[in-house]
Amino acid sequence: MFIRLYLTVAINYIKKGGSKTHSRLVFGVVGSAAFMAFAFWFFNKIFSYLAGLEQFPLFFIHGLVERFFSMVFLTVFSMIILSSLITSISTFFNSRELQLLYTLPIARWRIFTKKAIETVLYSSYLLILLAMPALVAYGRNFAFEIHVIIAAVVMFLIFVIGPCLIGTAITVILVAYLPIRRVHQFLTGLLAVVFIILVFLFRMMNPEKLINPVSTMDFILLLNSISEPAVKNYPHFWLAASITSLAKQDWGSFLRYDGYIVGFNLIGIVFLSIVLKTVYARSWNRSQSTLQGNIKPNKVSKIIWKLKWFKTSSRALLVKELVIFSRDPTQWSQIFLLIALIIVYIYNIKNIPVPVPSAQIIIAYINIALSGFVLAALGMRFVFPSISLERQASWILFTSPIDMKKYFQIKKVLYFFILFSTSQVIIWLSNYYLGASLKIMIISAAINFEFVIAILGLGLGLGAIFKDFTIDNPIKLASTFGGILFMVLSFGAIGFIILIEAYPVYLSFKEQLGYSVSAPSEWIFHCGALIFALLCYYIPLRIGMNYMEGHSFSVFD
Amino acid sequence: MIEIKNLTKKYGELTAVNNLSMTIPKGKIFGFLGPNGAGKTTTIKIMTGLMKPTSGQILIAGYDIDKQNIQAKQCFGYVPDKGYLYEKLTAFEFLQFIVNVFNTDSNMNQYHVIHEYLELFSLLQWKDSLIESFSHGMRQRLLFAAALIHQPLAIIIDEPLAGLDPLGMRLIRTVLTDFAAKGNTVFMSTHSLSEAEKICDLLGIIHKGNLVAMGTFQEIKQKALLPDSPLEEIFLQLTSGSL
Numbered sequence: 013m014f015i016r017l018y019l020t021v022a023i024n025y026i027k028k029g030g031s032k033t034h035s036r037l038v039f040g041v042v043g044s045a046a047f048m049a050f051a052f053w054f055f056n057k058i059f060s061y062l063a064g065l066e067q068f069p070l071f072f073i074h075g076l077v078e079r080f081f082s083m084v085f086l087t088v089f090s091m092i093i094l095s096s097l098i099t100s101i102s103t104f105f106n107s108r109e110l111q112l113l114y115t116l117p118i119a120r121w122r123i124f125t126k127k128a129i130e131t132v133l134y135s136s137y138l139l140i141l142l143a144m145p146a147l148v149a150y151g152r153n154f155a156f157e158i159h160v161i162i163a164a165v166v167m168f169l170i171f172v173i174g175p176c177l178i179g180t181a182i183t184v185i186l187v188a189y190l191p192i193r194r195v196h197q198f199l200t201g202l203l204a205v206v207f208i209i210l211v212f213l214f215r216m217m218n219p220e221k222l223i224n225p226v227s228t229m230d231f232i233l234l235l236n237s238i239s240e241p242a243v244k245n246y247p248h249f250w251l252a253a254s255i256t257s258l259a260k261q262d263w264g265s266f267l268r269y270d271g272y273i274v275g276f277n278l279i280g281i282v283f284l285s286i287v288l289k290t291v292y293a294r295s296w297n298r299s300q301s302t303l304q305g306n307i308k309p310n311k312v313s314k315i316i317w318k319l320k321w322f323k324t325s326s327r328a329l330l331v332k333e334l335v336i337f338s339r340d341p342t343q344w345s346q347i348f349l350l351i352a353l354i355i356v357y358i359y360n361i362k363n364i365p366v367p368v369p370s371a372q373i374i375i376a377y378i379n380i381a382l383s384g385f386v387l388a389a390l391g392m393r394f395v396f397p398s399i400s401l402e403r404q405a406s407w408i409l410f411t412s413p414i415d416m417k418k419y420f421q422i423k424k425v426l427y428f429f430i431l432f433s434t435s436q437v438i439i440w441l442s443n444y445y446l447g448a449s450l451k452i453m454i455i456s457a458a459i460n461f462e463f464v465i466a467i468l469g470l471g472l473g474l475g476a477i478f479k480d481f482t483i484d485n486p487i488k489l490a491s492t493f494g495g496i497l498f499m500v501l502s503f504g505a506i507g508f509i510i511l512i513e514a515y516p517v518y519l520s521f522k523e524q525l526g527y528s529v530s531a532p533s534e535w536i537f538h539c540g541a542l543i544f545a546l547l548c549y550y551i552p553l554r555i556g557m558n559y560m561e562g563h564s565f566s567v568f569d
Numbered sequence: 570m571i572e573i574k575n576l577t578k579k580y581g582e583l584t585a586v587n588n589l590s591m592t593i594p595k596g597k598i599f600g601f602l603g604p605n606g607a608g609k610t611t612t613i614k615i616m617t618g619l620m621k622p623t624s625g626q627i628l629i630a631g632y633d634i635d636k637q638n639i640q641a642k643q644c645f646g647y648v649p650d651k652g653y654l655y656e657k658l659t660a661f662e663f664l665q666f667i668v669n670v671f672n673t674d675s676n677m678n679q680y681h682v683i684h685e686y687l688e689l690f691s692l693l694q695w696k697d698s699l700i701e702s703f704s705h706g707m708r709q710r711l712l713f714a715a716a717l718i719h720q721p722l723a724i725i726i727d728e729p730l731a732g733l734d735p736l737g738m739r740l741i742r743t744v745l746t747d748f749a750a751k752g753n754t755v756f757m758s759t760h761s762l763s764e765a766e767k768i769c770d771l772l773g774i775i776h777k778g779n780l781v782a783m784g785t786f787q788e789i790k791q792k793a794l795l796p797d798s799p800l801e802e803i804f805l806q807l808t809s810g811s812l
Contacts, residue, residue: 193699193702307659307697307698307699308697310662313662324669325669325670325672327669328665328666328669328670329670332658332662332666335657335658335662336655336657336658339657340657403653404651405654405655405656407619407653408655410618410619411619411647412642412670412671413639413640413642413670414639414670415639562621564619565614565619565620566620
């Protein structure tokens, strides 16, 4: 019954979706295919190198691969547990269809099964997309038979069910005793922290050495070191052992380990069934009693209310922006992710070898461009969606006596502060680790200031032109036409500024090598870049403001 | 107080509002009636600045909503039919935002005024709870508090009593009557003919974008040539196309 329902929804989505839906679908399919192709290339490189090592016995290589897989599957196992903890809040408690389903004459176990399947799919699909190419690459280099690859993929699909069942059971228990909003906030924060740790660990293990190893010994040691924490008697190890026994044609071990995984899943099903039978009713009742405890006043808002140099209505807009931002868990995870990426970026810069002192200035120049791209990503995530984030409460803005100039002024102040402070931290720290001269540091900071101006104008302007007040998740805006256009124009603007500023950097390079340079000509280029940045700021902002002033809601909004 | 002059709104070939003209004086409660799709919500959205008209003009307290929108918006409060609010603000924070956005009298004690309105709409107990946890009725009461807290001259309401319990309905009725008694104007669209009959001083009936009747209940009865009939019968006759 539910399968038929899903099919009807899917067919309607494709048939009646319109061009926007179709382009989103094509974008999703192409994006996923590209992601899988990249993953296949990455894993194929590692496995083909390993398979080609003739100086080591095959059992040693199989052992290494087993430990490598064990570590990867342990990570997958942990990520799926964490992901299902959050996903099951949506599927088992917040899903709107539940209100309808519980009033229909459908057995509870069928509804729970439907929701459990949804939890498994939503929690694991990204990891499945990543694992498939890895398993195909492994099969290609070690097994050479299609049925081996199919068996490995099927076992992986069975493996992902277990952690989802555990995660769901934990969530149901937590919601029975804690407010659902607190559980959601806590789990989102936890997932973000774990993700950051994983990003760090991945970066610290120097993955580039896996693709371009300096020496065989180096490669083996690296692989050995990353698989060190692997432990036996857990599902991740069983799956690793099961898959490597396939390549060894050891069918006995394959069936034994698969039996363990299936047994583990059966225990998971029994455990979740008991939890749903005994605790779910209490959890559901608690989650539906909507009134929650009191919220403490926001400390930042108290400070802003005291900033007398802003007009009262401007302060009100600023407080609203900050309070809403600070209470949205989806925003925190993005901030955590951003911090992680910045640290990884600076770590990368710190570890770049500088062969000769003159190369330093070239790396510093590349660093300016790269930091610009980090800024563009920041703009995509925070500045571009900022107008759409008014969401369906946007009518309040349009029926209040708020001057659009004032509204944009607040957005400009807020996002200028975010972009400027982040970019300056990146540029000064990275230049410090590069050992760049003070002059280069100042030039880099000035160019970054120009980037900030350009991205701020493009982000707010295009964000206003391509606003979508119906969006539920700002991340989705990145895949819209407006989002893509913003990224293209931002990259274009950064590239053009870099191009204009190349000459002053070249002069600095000459100066560092002991040549004399004429300073005035340098300023012409700086001014040119600044004027270009100001145009990127002013023109889209002006058009965006006009779009906002002329915005007309539909009768259905 | 509210003047609508030759208002027309077209969606492609469809004319949602056709050359609508009416004037609502001060101190009156005006009930805007009409079947689904008659053009009520479109008219209200144009009045509040959410939608642009194809032609025509709307003046609120003498200010053109299109050309002097800041001044015009300062003069009215709006309660939409779908109460989307800033979910991550508390009731107190939301009213504080409204008070400050409207630049309400800076000498007043904001804290006390907000408390007063929260108490009036039975929300004081939940002042520090996030709006996302509010029921439909609570949201509706908060919308009324927000529409009135900046002391407007007029209030524009789309389906005021939808989702309210009997106690909430009585509260809103009293609030609106008191508001109009102070010389302010209420413009409300409603499907509830009994409510309109109870509290409205003036009625306007719109059908297929055209104003088919306007005046007091008695005047409309005379126009419909049904002097002894209830509003429901008159409404059905006026909107069935027989007149």
